[in-house]
Amino acid sequence: MVDSYSTDRTVEICNEFNCKVIQTAWLGFGKTKKFAVDNASHDWILSIDADEEVTPELQKKIKELLVKPNYKGYYIKRKSFYLGKEVKHCGWNKDYPVRLFNRNFGNFNDKEVHESIKIKSEKSKIHEPLLHYTYQTIASHIEKVNRYSSLAAEELIKKEKYYSVFSAVIFGIVRFIKMYFIQLGFLDGRIGFILCYNSAFSVYLKYVKTCQIKK
Numbered sequence: 469m470v471d472s473y474s475t476d477r478t479v480e481i482c483n484e485f486n487c488k489v490i491q492t493a494w495l496g497f498g499k500t501k502k503f504a505v506d507n508a509s510h511d512w513i514l515s516i517d518a519d520e521e522v523t524p525e526l527q528k529k530i531k532e533l534l535v536k537p538n539y540k541g542y543y544i545k546r547k548s549f550y551l552g553k554e555v556k557h558c559g560w561n562k563d564y565p566v567r568l569f570n571r572n573f574g575n576f577n578d579k580e581v582h583e584s585i586k587i588k589s590e591k592s593k594i595h596e597p598l599l600h601y602t603y604q605t606i607a608s609h610i611e612k613v614n615r616y617s618s619l620a621a622e623e624l625i626k627k628e629k630y631y632s633v634f635s636a637v638i639f640g641i642v643r644f645i646k647m648y649f650i651q652l653g654f655l656d657g658r659i660g661f662i663l664c665y666n667s668a669f670s671v672y673l674k675y676v677k678t679c680q681i682k683k
Contacts, residue, residue, distance in 0.1 A: 498583035541587035640672030
């Protein structure tokens with residue numbers, strides 16, 4: 469477990485279970501996870517976040533696959549929950565991130581936010597789900613939206629990409645239309661609308677903040 473000098477009981481709890489604990493300054497999401505992979509004790513890596521849970525079915529499937537793996541990386545179906553309710557549309561139903569991989573053939577990229585795993589080999593899919601408990605409250609979603617949009621805007625600035633307020637509004641509208649109508653978010657009812665609206669707002673913030681930073 470890689471810890472960036474947390475102030476809660478994370479390290480204490482991990483030590484109770486005899487986990488390998490390494491502390492380092494926060495390097496950004498991509499680089500910190502890459503650091504964790506480089507310092508792991510074994511080649512096969514299962515990467516999960518603090519708000520995710522491995523189901524018994526997924527655990528069983530992973531054990532079966534690793535007896536004699538045919539691929540160097542695996543996409544895992546992620547079943548997500550928003551405000552305590554499962555999201556069955558909005559594009560979240562097609563969520564298959566790479567989470568199980570052999571580190572000799574890939575690792576995380578260096579992105580500050582929305583990091584991902586890059587594998588230099590053919591990959592397969594695991595359909596047994598990883599449960600993803602996202603935001604329990606609207607306030608926690610907005611708080612994360614503000615923080616992540618700032619990080620994303622800074623990445624755009626590093627690439628010398630700036631956007632106008634008008635462009636930011638258009639990008640936000642397009643995201644809402646895509647999630648709510650094209651990806652059938654309206655079928656998730658009230659939860660679907662809130663999720664699509666807040667997601668569109670996060671896109672707007674990311675681009676409008678580049679305008680603010682430039683000024």
